[in-house]
Amino acid sequence: MSRQRSLEVIRQAEFVTIGELVRLTGVRYSTLKFYTEEGLLPFEQAEENLTRRYRRQTSLQRIQKIRALREAGRSIPEIKALLGEKPG
């Protein structure tokens, strides 16, 4: 059983967990989970481990973009179409 990583470590990490994304962005867990399930937030998942790992930098940029589009009044289906279903 491991300890929670410090913010300093998280800010340097290549991969982060969804909980760490909550800490970095202040966005609710349920919102990030929804983005993930809608395919808006790409992740990697090793076979032997169920932990979803998100690329920190890409994910932060993606979340920022989604929030900006939401604030501009775009719906989730519109955002999906704009960002494309594939990660990137």
Add this chain to the structure above:
Amino acid sequence: MNDLTLVQQYLLCAVSDSGKLTNLHSERMICFLAGGLLTLELAGCVAPAEKKKVSVAAPLPEALDDLRPMYDFIAQKGPVKPEKVAEEFYLGMTSKKFDQLFNAVGERLAAQGLAEAGGPGLLGGRKSFKPAKQAVDQVVELLRAELLEDAPITEDAAALAVLLDQSGCIKTYFSPYERKSIREKRKALSQSETGKLVEDMMCFVEDLVSAMAALTVLNNI
């Protein structure tokens, strides 16, 4: 939000909306003390000793200076039972020692802008620390992410969940549906090493709450 210790996270979640932790909430007070002990243990500053006692294992880092009253008590007494530590801070003639510890942890949060300190009045005593809503949200959301994901949980999240559960605060933040998911996860974990650690923490806090409740009754006779 900066890194918060277990006891700081617990305080944010356990105080009332106005930032108070009154003597009417005995479980919350005892869990605050258990949170202090677990914080020291997670940081390696105190370690289990023989006969279910704890003793000082490393110097107290500056980041945990708000727990100095508790750390100093353990250092001074040598190996000491956790119940004795709780008794010292919870069942004294006055609540001075508890207030001192509570105020120290709260002041740390206030210094970071995560709580608003309120005065204890002319006679001194326990201050209030009105938590910033955003700070509470972030603590709870991080916990939610760890508890409800299909992934291993960290010691920190497990300990906070135990404290919120034993103090009764969990109902404030988690829906019945979420609490059911958490219980199922705990059940699934019970055979693993992680599950055993969580069970140990639960027993530790449960025993502390029971011991203090019994001593409170004896004190009042």
